Amino acid sequence: MTGSTSTDEACVAIRAVDLIKTYGTKVAPVEALRGVSLEIEAGERIALLGKSGSGKSTLLNLLGGLDHASSGGLHVGGHDLDQLSRRDLARFRSATVGMIFQSFNLIYSRTSIENVELPMVFAGRPPRERRESARAALESVGLADRLNHRPNQMSGGENQRVAVARALVNRPKVVLADEPTGNLDSQTARDVMGLILDHVRRHNATLVLVTHDEELAATCTDRVVRLKDGRLVS
Amino acid sequence: MRLTDLLVMPVASLGQQKLRTMLTTLGVIFGAFVLAASLSIKEGVQETIDRESRKNDYSRKVTVFPKWDVVGSKPVSEVIVDGTMSPGRRERIRKALEEQERSKDAKRTRLDLSKERLEKLAGLPHVQQVIPIIHDGGLVLLGTRPEGVSLDSGSPEDDAFLKRIIAGRGFLAPDERGVLVSELLAYRLGIVNDFDLQQLIGRPLRLELQGRSSSPGFSVSISRRASGGDREEHIALEQVAAQLPAALDRFDLTEEEVEALRKAIRPGPVVESGVISEDFPVVGVYRRKNEEEFKGNRGSSQADISVVLPYLTAADLYFREPGRREQGIDQAVLLVDEELNVKDVARQVEGLGLDARAAIEFIERERLIYDLIFGGMTCVAGVALLVSALGIANTMLMSVLERQREIGIMKAVGADNRHLQFIFIIEGGLIGLVGAAVGLLLAYCASFPADTWVRSMIMRDIKMELKGSIFVFPPWIGATVFAFTVLVTTLAAYYPSRHAARVDPVTALRHE
Numbered sequence: 001m002t003g004s005t006s007t008d009e010a011c012v013a014i015r016a017v018d019l020i021k022t023y024g025t026k027v028a029p030v031e032a033l034r035g036v037s038l039e040i041e042a043g044e045r046i047a048l049l050g051k052s053g054s055g056k057s058t059l060l061n062l063l064g065g066l067d068h069a070s071s072g073g074l075h076v077g078g079h080d081l082d083q084l085s086r087r088d089l090a091r092f093r094s095a096t097v098g099m100i101f102q103s104f105n106l107i108y109s110r111t112s113i114e115n116v117e118l119p120m121v122f123a124g125r126p127p128r129e130r131r132e133s134a135r136a137a138l139e140s141v142g143l144a145d146r147l148n149h150r151p152n153q154m155s156g157g158e159n160q161r162v163a164v165a166r167a168l169v170n171r172p173k174v175v176l177a178d179e180p181t182g183n184l185d186s187q188t189a190r191d192v193m194g195l196i197l198d199h200v201r202r203h204n205a206t207l208v209l210v211t212h213d214e215e216l217a218a219t220c221t222d223r224v225v226r227l228k229d230g231r232l233v234s
Numbered sequence: 235m236r237l238t239d240l241l242v243m244p245v246a247s248l249g250q251q252k253l254r255t256m257l258t259t260l261g262v263i264f265g266a267f268v269l270a271a272s273l274s275i276k277e278g279v280q281e282t283i284d285r286e287s288r289k290n291d292y293s294r295k296v297t298v299f300p301k302w303d304v305v306g307s308k309p310v311s312e313v314i315v316d317g318t319m320s321p322g323r324r325e326r327i328r329k330a331l332e333e334q335e336r337s338k339d340a341k342r343t344r345l346d347l348s349k350e351r352l353e354k355l356a357g358l359p360h361v362q363q364v365i366p367i368i369h370d371g372g373l374v375l376l377g378t379r380p381e382g383v384s385l386d387s388g389s390p391e392d393d394a395f396l397k398r399i400i401a402g403r404g405f406l407a408p409d410e411r412g413v414l415v416s417e418l419l420a421y422r423l424g425i426v427n428d429f430d431l432q433q434l435i436g437r438p439l440r441l442e443l444q445g446r447s448s449s450p451g452f453s454v455s456i457s458r459r460a461s462g463g464d465r466e467e468h469i470a471l472e473q474v475a476a477q478l479p480a481a482l483d484r485f486d487l488t489e490e491e492v493e494a495l496r497k498a499i500r501p502g503p504v505v506e507s508g509v510i511s512e513d514f515p516v517v518g519v520y521r522r523k524n525e526e527e528f529k530g531n532r533g534s535s536q537a538d539i540s541v542v543l544p545y546l547t548a549a550d551l552y553f554r555e556p557g558r559r560e561q562g563i564d565q566a567v568l569l570v571d572e573e574l575n576v577k578d579v580a581r582q583v584e585g586l587g588l589d590a591r592a593a594i595e596f597i598e599r600e601r602l603i604y605d606l607i608f609g610g611m612t613c614v615a616g617v618a619l620l621v622s623a624l625g626i627a628n629t630m631l632m633s634v635l636e637r638q639r640e641i642g643i644m645k646a647v648g649a650d651n652r653h654l655q656f657i658f659i660i661e662g663g664l665i666g667l668v669g670a671a672v673g674l675l676l677a678y679c680a681s682f683p684a685d686t687w688v689r690s691m692i693m694r695d696i697k698m699e700l701k702g703s704i705f706v707f708p709p710w711i712g713a714t715v716f717a718f719t720v721l722v723t724t725l726a727a728y729y730p731s732r733h734a735a736r737v738d739p740v741t742a743l744r745h746e
């Protein structure tokens with residue numbers, strides 16, 4: 001899947017060129033990605049499939065600016081991630097992308113509304129404004145009555161919905177979801193996917209969904225991309 | 235990130251680890267407490283010393299004495315030591331013999347505190363006042379009853395003395411023509427009832443200074459007496475002294491012994507001598523010193539039968555008597571304008587050939603000792619703070635490790651490295667701030683019972699009542715404790731905060 005040069009620059013949400021990611025030491029290097037090139041248009045919904053250990057999460061972390069590629073170029077939401085300063089990269093993570101993880105990654109000591117507020121805290125939004133936004137986001141995922149509950153006082157589905165609210169509260173142009181429904185029963189999974197897709201549709205956002213579920217990939221996304229041993233296959 | 239959030243987040247995370255936060259803060263409190271206490275006591279003791287030494291201008295005074303000098307010791311002819319002995323022993327014996335030889339014809343002379351020399355002292359730069367100290371003996375007559383007394387000079391500003399006045403008043407001026415009498419003297423003079431004491435005020439008291447003839451080069455006195463004895467005795471003793479040279483033959487002595495004595499008591503230069511007497515109105519009566527007042531000057535006995543004249547009046551009377559004028563006085567006190575100049579004045583006095591003693595040198599040595607002690611204490615306090623800083627570094631590092639996942643999440647949702655670093659540094663700073671505040675407060679509160687305790691100890695041991703607290707808390711102490719404590723704890727938080735900033739979000743988030 002090499003990028004087609006005919007695509008208008010403005011329409012490209014993600015462009016990866018020959019991404020290589022090598023973990024570990026020189027003695028025992030682990031090549032998680034071995035040259036991935038990928039182009040995703042704005043508003044496109046992509047499913048990323050592959051066996052365990054094929055490098056899906058690695059790729060997603062690179063796209064989310066959580067990690068640096070060992071080599072290769074990467075543009076996300078109009079930013080060249082190599083060029084961003086550390087400070088801008090932090091801003092990129094809070095404003096441009098929204099990440100959802102299989103294991104929710106909520107802060108246990110904080111209530112749901114505080115968890116949802118967190119990205120806005122680092123973005124420097126004033127308290128009243130961000131409280132309002134967080135409340136609205138939680139209401140839109142159906143948790144109006146769980147604002148002041150802590151993660152350990154809520155079910156997995158509820159926690160994931162909090163995580164979704166947190167990922168989407170800053171209206172990101174790119175939503176990156178790493179097996180968001182992996183820990184949920186099928187009904188709850190459908191609800192959570194519904195929330196994500198709803199957002200993507202409404203804001204014309206780009207979605208990269210990592211999943212093992214062929215059916216979910218087929219019904220919820222426009223295109224399926226497969227990874228095998230750190231390389232794209234299709 | 236907003237400033238309020240940068241402050242709220244550390245508070246929140248400290249609040250989550252209440253016990254741990256409390257224990258680390260306790261360490262800091264202890265350090266700040268010791269620091270505050272040692273600075274405070276150092277300052278307080280310093281102030282107390284200064285205050286005590288300024289009392290009665292103690293630190294601005296130079297006491298001047300006449301100086302004895304050995305002069306006229308002309309070179310002695312070589313002393314020969316006979317016998318066989320070690321060179322060391324020969325040398326020692328030779329030296330001793332030589333000194334003996336020399337002292338035979340040496341003359342001890344005294345540089346007196348004469349009237350002229352006192353005037354010279356008054357003219358020295360920075361000298362504000364010359365206070366002659368006179369301690370003499372004489373006779374008083376009230377009506378016809380003569381009584382031997384000791385005569386002292388006093389100052390109108392001597393508070394300790396003013397306290398002892400039981401009738402009448404103190405002096406109005408150093409040159410007032412008036413006299414204060416001791417209650418025992420009044421009793422001896424027949425003023426027995428309290429009522430009569432009041433009647434004594436205003437009555438003229440005749441004061442007589444007997445001539446001190448320096449002529450015979452010896453004197454006859456009764457040594458067990460503190461004061462002069464009565465007039466008859468005095469006169470009789472003078473008679474004995476006067477007749478003694480002529481009566482030498484009548485003793486059972488050899489020819490040589492008589493000759494040696496005659497030579498020794500050969501009259502010196504003849505000094506005109508006579509009795510000086512003047513009437514002074516009694517202005518007041520004073521009691522003897524009580525135990526406590528007397529404690530200060532151990533060794534000297536109280537002169538109970540005594541009179542006191544204002545120092546200028548006393549000096550005037552003293553110098554009117556030719557023998558005394560010749561000899562000068564035994565002691566004078568110079569009051570220097572400023573503490574700074576005291577040493578300088580003392581050196582000048584010594585330059586004039588007189589003996590000078592200034593309390594300031596003693597006070598300064600004392601100050602140095604206190605400085606050393608409290609400097610050491612402050613260092614210990616500093617070390618206590620550093621130790622508590624290590625505690626902070628340790629616990630914060632632990633909490634960074636425990637909160638890796640949380641830090642990773644924060645980074646994933648947009649926290650910058652410097653945000654995280656800042657949050658942890660603020661945590662350290664907050665611990666310092668709270669520790670300093672509580673430590674200072676504790677030190678302040680503890681200073682009251684501690685002060686009472688030290689005070690009672692001083693009272694018990696040296697019977698001295700201190701004014702003011704020995705703990706003081708000027709603003710700079712608070713500022714120093716705050717600044718130093720916060721600085722130390724913030725620095726302690728620095729390394730853990732770097733650790734927090736370096737947490738890799740991918741690694742932190744990988745494992746549940």
Ligand SMILES: Nc1ncnc2c1ncn2[C@@H]1O[C@H](COP(=O)(O)OP(=O)(O)OP(=O)(O)O)[C@@H](O)[C@H]1O
Binds near residue numbers: 030
């Ligand atoms: N920090 C790391 N150090 C060393 N190797 C790593 C590290 N992170 C990932 N790997 C390796 O990189 C490869 C890809 O890992 P990745 O987590 O991307 O797989 P995945 O496709 O997400 O698998 P799963 O479906 O199980 O989540 C794996 O072989 C993994 O062992």
Ligand SMILES: [Mg+2]
Binds near residue numbers: 056057058178
């Ligand atoms: Mg994965």
